[in-house]
Amino acid sequence: MSTRGSSTSASPGTWPGRGSTCIPWGSSVAEVLERAGGMADGRALKAFSPGGASTNFLPGRLADTPVDFDALAEVGSAMGTAALVFIGEGRDMLDLGLSQTRFFRNESCGKCVPCRIGSEKAVAIVEQGGTGHGGDTRALLQRLDRTLAKTSICGLGQVALGPLMSVFRHFPEETEADHE
């Protein structure tokens, strides 16, 4: 473990114990959830977002990951603001991913091409249920994600498609065109 001490974690989401809590460094995501009283309605943990709107979603099976910079980066997400969001079984992951990208699209300052146009096109593609050209939706969005991540002026554009792509990665069955 590369860091020590305590961490404050805020946890909105589908469980009763909302708010901030202070945890020993190295505590797992699952331990934070347990501290907060578990999921509402006894639902299973489907997924979580460890650190705010810009961090990638992770499946529930990775809940043993420590709330730690390196550990969360290793599993493909990030500590971010440690604002944990716990998502219960039954939630539509594509809808959640899209809502994050819509947020960044709405907040884009509009200065640079990749973020200004790219975030809007990503939203449009998902809203219309695919590329509309019969092409590979996932591949097109991945290409968009790469360009925003590498060429945007600032961090907003760089992460705008990240959460959405993490849904494609971890919950591909929910991204099929005929998913309901």
Place this chain on the structure above:
Amino acid sequence: MRRRQTSTLTIDGQSVHVAAGTTIWEAARQVGIDIPVLCHSTRMRPVGVCRMCVVDTGARTLAASCVRECENDMTVQTATAEVIEHRRTLTELLLCEQPDESAREASTGDDELLALARALGIGEVPFPDGGAGHPRGGDDSSPVIAVDHQACILCDRCVRACDELQHNDVITRTGKGYATRIAFDLDAPMGASSCVLLRRVHGRLPHRGADQQGRNRPAGDGGRGIMKTLPVRDTDGRPDPDIGPRGGLHLPLLRGRLRADLRGRPGR
């Protein structure tokens, strides 16, 4: 610590020695490497908004070469497969917003965006069409210059030209994000704004956001132009074509480079 006066860096395997403050784009040009640009113009300060000029410096993200200064021992790659792919994606993003026809390409044949698309071999654009139905609209309030917001790529050249070259500070951006567009004064119609319709401004555009009315005239029209008085507001705010800004002295507005070339000449 004394600031270095020069830097030596490597661009696409070539060693380049430059003065401090030289940008990567400028250094590349010195050794014959032309990095594509859309928003950049050598006559104005760089802003790095189109991202077409991005290069790989080995950092986490790609750097806009028009704004990034050279550093000693920097290694730059301007045309890796990854960089080219990003240029294609950026060009496709711009193209999917365009109206079907480019008036600039039709009139003077120098639409820089279309030229870039041809150079990159872009065929069908895979992104949803944002130009259909011309949602961003236009502004035909000026008697001489028509603005097509749908064709505007927000390169910021008009804004910088009005600020830095003409010091009139008329053009700005309004809105945010995807809805951003250029505006005159506090988003007045162009013909009712403090814009004085200088050819220098819209002649700088890489593409075609603003073009002159009567563009059906042959492209080789330079010199024989439209004589048009500058509009001055009457008391109801309507432009009065008979009154010039000095109370009766008409200032002809010459189309073409003639006026811009005559400015500052002795005897003018």
